[in-house]
Amino acid sequence: MAISKGHIRAGVTAVRSAKLRSFWTMLGVIIGVTSVITVVAIGQGIKQQIGGQIHKLGNDLITIRPAQLHGSTGVKNNGVNVLSGLNVTGALTKKDIMSVAQTPGVSASAPLTITTGAVKSDVETYDKGFVIGTSASLASLLNQNIEYGSFLTEDDMGTDAAVLGAGAAEDLFDENVPLGRSFTFHGHEFVVRGIFNRFNTTPLSEQADFNKAIFIPNDVAQSLSNNTAPTYEILARPKDKKQTAKIAAVIQGTLSKNHGGQDNFEVLQGNQNLQSSDGILDLLTRLIAGVAAISLLVGGIGIMNVMLVSVAERTHEIGIRKAIGATDRQILSQFMIEATVLSLTGGIIGIILSLIIDLVLRLTTNLQPVISWQVALLATGVSLLVGVIFGTVPALKAARKDPIDALRSQ
Amino acid sequence: MALIELQDVSKLYGFGDATTLALDEVNLSIDKGEFVAVMGPSGCGKSTLMNLIGLLDRPSHGTFRLDNKKVSQLRPNQAAKIRRDTVGFIFQSFNLLPRLTVLENVSLPLVYKGMSERKRLKHASEMLDRVGIQSREYFLPSQLSGGQAQCAAIARALVNGPKLIIADEPTGNLDSESSRLVMELLSDIHKMGNTILFVTHNPELTRYATRVVYMHDGTIIHDEQTAIGSVATTARKVLYTLPTTKEEDDLAGVSTLMKALPSKNTSRKKGRTAVSKPKKNKRTAVSPRKKKS
Ligand SMILES: Nc1ncnc2c1ncn2[C@@H]1O[C@H](COP(=O)(O)OP(=O)(O)OP(=O)(O)O)[C@@H](O)[C@H]1O
Numbered sequence: 001m002a003i004s005k006g007h008i009r010a011g012v013t014a015v016r017s018a019k020l021r022s023f024w025t026m027l028g029v030i031i032g033v034t035s036v037i038t039v040v041a042i043g044q045g046i047k048q049q050i051g052g053q054i055h056k057l058g059n060d061l062i063t064i065r066p067a068q069l070h071g072s073t074g075v076k077n078n079g080v081n082v083l084s085g086l087n088v089t090g091a092l093t094k095k096d097i098m099s100v101a102q103t104p105g106v107s108a109s110a111p112l113t114i115t116t117g118a119v120k121s122d123v124e125t126y127d128k129g130f131v132i133g134t135s136a137s138l139a140s141l142l143n144q145n146i147e148y149g150s151f152l153t154e155d156d157m158g159t160d161a162a163v164l165g166a167g168a169a170e171d172l173f174d175e176n177v178p179l180g181r182s183f184t185f186h187g188h189e190f191v192v193r194g195i196f197n198r199f200n201t202t203p204l205s206e207q208a209d210f211n212k213a214i215f216i217p218n219d220v221a222q223s224l225s226n227n228t229a230p231t232y233e234i235l236a237r238p239k240d241k242k243q244t245a246k247i248a249a250v251i252q253g254t255l256s257k258n259h260g261g262q263d264n265f266e267v268l269q270g271n272q273n274l275q276s277s278d279g280i281l282d283l284l285t286r287l288i289a290g291v292a293a294i295s296l297l298v299g300g301i302g303i304m305n306v307m308l309v310s311v312a313e314r315t316h317e318i319g320i321r322k323a324i325g326a327t328d329r330q331i332l333s334q335f336m337i338e339a340t341v342l343s344l345t346g347g348i349i350g351i352i353l354s355l356i357i358d359l360v361l362r363l364t365t366n367l368q369p370v371i372s373w374q375v376a377l378l379a380t381g382v383s384l385l386v387g388v389i390f391g392t393v394p395a396l397k398a399a400r401k402d403p404i405d406a407l408r409s410q
Numbered sequence: 411m412a413l414i415e416l417q418d419v420s421k422l423y424g425f426g427d428a429t430t431l432a433l434d435e436v437n438l439s440i441d442k443g444e445f446v447a448v449m450g451p452s453g454c455g456k457s458t459l460m461n462l463i464g465l466l467d468r469p470s471h472g473t474f475r476l477d478n479k480k481v482s483q484l485r486p487n488q489a490a491k492i493r494r495d496t497v498g499f500i501f502q503s504f505n506l507l508p509r510l511t512v513l514e515n516v517s518l519p520l521v522y523k524g525m526s527e528r529k530r531l532k533h534a535s536e537m538l539d540r541v542g543i544q545s546r547e548y549f550l551p552s553q554l555s556g557g558q559a560q561c562a563a564i565a566r567a568l569v570n571g572p573k574l575i576i577a578d579e580p581t582g583n584l585d586s587e588s589s590r591l592v593m594e595l596l597s598d599i600h601k602m603g604n605t606i607l608f609v610t611h612n613p614e615l616t617r618y619a620t621r622v623v624y625m626h627d628g629t630i631i632h633d634e635q636t637a638i639g640s641v642a643t644t645a646r647k648v649l650y651t652l653p654t655t656k657e658e659d660d661l662a663g664v665s666t667l668m669k670a671l672p673s674k675n676t677s678r679k680k681g682r683t684a685v686s687k688p689k690k691n692k693r694t695a696v697s698p699r700k701k702k703s
């Protein structure tokens with residue numbers, strides 16, 4: 001029995017005719033699985049990125065921010081609002097900055113004061129970033145290295161010195177190392193002292209993009225703006241890591257006194273920051289994953305529909321199979337297997353697709369989705385379940401057909 | 411000892427005013443090794459009888475013993491298992507699964523027996539060799555001629571080694587040459603000791619049978635033993651003495667065959683109209699084409 005070309009062609013035709021239909025049947029499950037995995041992976045990725053950031057800043061970093069003043073609702077800052085501090089006018093004062101710096105046990109602290117105004121170099125007028133007034137401790141508080149030159153020192157306070165984020169350097173001077181060059185801001189001529197290493201940016205981070213920022217001494221920033229520039233954050237680090245919570249409490253108390261008992265600010269420790277953003281991210285991830293899971297359900301209904309049509313179309317086939325001795329249970333399992341194979345294949349294609357999407361996202365955005373094997377396994381399991389659940393109705397319908405009626409239908 | 415034993419078996423379809431009495435207290439006993447032709451006009455209940463004997467359907471009344479086992483009221487699963495192990499079906503329209511190759515089609519009954527794939531394909535291949543179309547193993551049914559397709563269907567019916575083969579108009583869709591081929595094949599199978607029941611509208615084909623059963627209106631009206639090789643006497647009478655089918659007869663649903671028969675009053679009403687399927691009467695026992703001078 002030699003296998004001829006005709007034999008092979010016959011086989012290929014038979015498979016291909018079923019393939020396209022199978023694809024349409026699986027489409028719902030493919031989309032469902034892909035979106036669930038991708039959403040969860042993006043959520044996980046952002047969580048890890050923020051975690052990494054906080055890890056870099058250190059668990060002992062204390063962040064003081066104005067609380068968001070959303071009327072009287074008193075909603076606490078959740079750490080996700082990108083420019084939360086910018087909406088708030090002067091909730092943190094010069095006095096607060098002093099209080100934090102002088103709190104016993106604090107080794108270093110730095111304010112972040114946003115100053116507005118046009119920045120001009122001999123090449124360019126810069127409007128993409130902003131000017132931040134800060135202290136000499138910022139670089140060490142952020143654990144961020146200076147790539148060229150040096151950061152502001154205590155001696156620079158009160159002088160027109162500046163340090164640039166890597167992006168600001170390029171935009172303002174069209175070169176990577178504009179050390180010693182100068183720009184004007186509010187009529188003052190600032191000299192560039194240093195350029196930061198590129199900051200890792202994090203999606204949904206509460207930090208403004210420091211790569212685009214220009215850092216100048218805080219007191220200069222204050223005087224240039226006639227003390228109207230808002231301080232949107234004060235960073236502080238304790239001498240002793242273990243004292244972090246205690247010192248945070250002390251700062252809370254002092255500032256509360258400064259503000260006359262009004263709690264229009266908040267004091268966060270590094271890990272608290274993480275927790276609050278984790279919580280909201282988890283919630284968000286679950287929500288979107290839930291919506292995606294509904295599409296999986298829709299995919300299941302799709303399988304059921306196509307299977308029902310297929311059962312109706314194949315009534316005659318069912319009749320033949322029964323006539324030659326298939327029991328109801330054998331017909332049932334035939335259609336159940338078909339449904340589960342369809343949904344499982346859809347699930348696997350979905351996993352492969354989400355791996356591809358993951359790669360594309362990593363290459364084209366600053367997202368770094370994380371596909372855990374647990375999620376992939378869960379998706380596989382769920383698609384199997386979808387096949388079993390939604391395959392049952394059509395399979396039962398097939399199994400219960402009367403052989404003679406089925407044979408008679410054409 | 412009879413392989414098939416029907417006692418007062420009736421089959422009703424529908425209910426209320428729409429009730430059809432497809433079989434009316436049929437008594438029939440068929441021994442092992444018989445080759446039985448079933449004849450009768452369209453709608454007389456031949457297929458109904460075949461379906462009952464093949465356990466595709468259950469009688470409304472009466473008892474049916476197959477191989478000395480009472481099988482009149484089996485549950486669907488039990489019936490399926492007996493069909494699988496004891497009965498081989500051959501249909502007028504071949505009923506091969508269009509998406510499976512010929513080999514896979516033939517091996518299908520073995521799938522339901524739980525045989526391993528290698529074994530069942532080997533088995534099926536042997537069966538195809540026996541019916542003479544092994545060279546078409548990997549063809550799809552649509553790539554076969556009618557005669558070849560029916561041979562494949564016969565191979566499928568035989569693959570489980572059934573005690574009984576039921577063929578409802580196996581040559582109904584075939585030309586005379588293919589019909590001869592298929593009947594010769596069935597005849598060979600019969601010679602090897604199988605019991606075969608087949609329905610036909612062609613009196614010529616009674617040549618192959620050892621016994622001919624004539625039905626009308628759900629009852630058996632005549633039953634004769636006949637020698638292999640010659641057309642059964644009653645059927646021959648139809649062939650030679652009543653060569654025409656009149657239009658009025660057609661409309662009345664009364665075939666010439668029935669007029670030739672001595673017994674039974676054809677005007678007897680059975681809760682269904684006499685005019686059943688005028689279209690199908692073309693296929694009644696005598697066709698002008700078969701006329702001999
Ligand atoms: N499922 C059904 N429901 C209602 N009536 C039916 C059903 N099956 C068969 N019948 C009726 O039972 C009678 C016998 O039908 P059957 O198919 O056995 O005839 P037949 O002898 O095989 O005819 P033909 O030679 O045309 O195949 C017919 O009157 C038919 O209309």
Ligand SMILES: [Mg+2]
Binds near residue numbers: 456457
């Ligand atoms: Mg019939």
